[in-house]
Amino acid sequence: MEVISVSVDSHFVHKMWNDHELVKMVDGGIPFHMAADQAGNVGRAFGVWDESQGIELRGRFIIDPDGVVQGMEVLTPPVGRKMAETIRQVKAFQTVRASKGAEATPAGWEPGQPTLKPGPHLVGKVWEVWNPKMEK
């Protein structure tokens, strides 16, 4: 999986932030591409550009190998994301894709747990294979 972070800061500022602060949080520094979007063009295209503040909202997009957006989440600035939930969603989308759409993952599903195989046999029978208590 590739990660691209995007903000309105220049790539020069990204370097300074990485070298002076982030490297103290992450061994070896940031391992992914830190993109500069000073004019807000990319943020505008993704719908996360905030005109009044001149910044980009905390948007996160899961894009599949065909370039299709499978998931998105947008938060206002003061609240940070939870990476574990993003990874869970990516694993769920990968599982669905590997099944060529034959399987689906129920709410709260984690890798290793049973998936759902939608079809006539499953109508009204989901309770037999999944319930909220199975959520970890």
Add this chain to the structure above:
Amino acid sequence: MADQPQGCARVTSSVSGTPEPVQNIEQASIEKKEVSMGVKVGQKAPDFTAPAYYKGAFTTVKLSDFLGKWVLVCFYPGDFTFV
């Protein structure tokens, strides 16, 4: 992605299929209203190219270079902004 020479001109990002900037300001504001922005799940992500910092080097990152892989694109308000 090779390290690229850095000029003093301000390089910026671009989105594929974006029309050239319109010189006439009045015309530009009209154009802006007509362009629908934002993405929807189940639809193609807009392709983009942007200058980037990656593992000690200044590079250019292009979303479509990663076709065939899962990609996370994460926006945030700004460097050094706490969260």
